[in-house]
């Protein structure tokens with residue numbers, strides 16, 4: 001471990017019933033002889049401030065303990081570190097409703113294994129995406145998934161967890177027309193009703209959307225749904241659920257460093273599972289921008 005020690009940033013509001021894990025991991029890190037501090041967020045956006053402050057204080061590792069929202073805030077805090085200053089490594093402690101990157105990498109969920117990873121894990125350099133001015137580790141999207149994310153009810157998420165995303169998807173399908181927007185990618189302009197730019201293979205945890213995606217290949221995997229309308233979105237949704245998205249008619253899949261959406265303006269954009277920006281949109285990949293702490297024994301390439 002480099003730097004002053006480990007800073008755990010914990011969102012006490014994150015769902016999943018795993019709040020005690022933070023305390024357990026903290027104690028297990030102390031038992032392993034590590035210098036560790038835990039700080040709870042006080043409001044939305046606080047994890048970003050705490051991460052930036054932690055970097056300034058010289059912590060070597062900053063841990064995002066919560067769901068994808070907390071991970072994204074910690075990432076943005078770390079990416080906001082002033083040029084020339086040391087950027088701590090990021091680590092993940094899954095304690096939220098959804099933790100897509102932790103699930104993709106099969107990171108430990110048990111306190112003892114998590115603590116071993118934090119104290120004696122390996123640092124792996126990964127690419128970071130940027131959607132306008134918001135950084136992401138997993139994915140950004142316009143169209144179908146952003147329409148669903150925009151309709152996730154927080155009270156329902158607290159009650160039923162992941163089920164709130166399914167309810168929001170049905171809600172979006174009922175109200176949205178699945179209209180087309182203009183995408184520029186790889187030197188061509190195409191129309192699409194949904195765009196997903198991802199750095200990882202799976203979407204929302206279990207759904208395989210980009211089998212060739214690697215966290216460290218310097219590329220975004222872009223999936224475009226070319227057909228518009230509700231019926232098309234419904235079909236794509238079924239293909240996604242049944243793991244057959246690659247066979248869906250009208251689907252385009254490519255690898256690129258940059259993709260843009262110019263019009264229409266004002267479409268919501270989901271970034272790591274929350275609406276963080278709107279079109280016009282430029283999504284790009286920043287190769288090897290961040291060190292991620294992974295278990296010491298983890299293989300270099302993730303299994304497909």
Ligand SMILES: Nc1ncnc2c1ncn2[C@@H]1O[C@H](COP(=O)(O)OP(=O)(O)OP(=O)(O)O)[C@@H](O)[C@H]1O
Nearest residue numbers: 014015041042043044066067068069070096097098
């Ligand atoms: N102390 C706090 N009080 C209220 N909201 C907070 C607090 N700390 C963080 N938040 C907000 O809570 C939101 C949800 O957090 P997070 O994503 O970590 O957990 P989750 O909702 O369980 O998981 P997921 O987003 O993966 O479904 C974040 O967008 C964050 O801004």
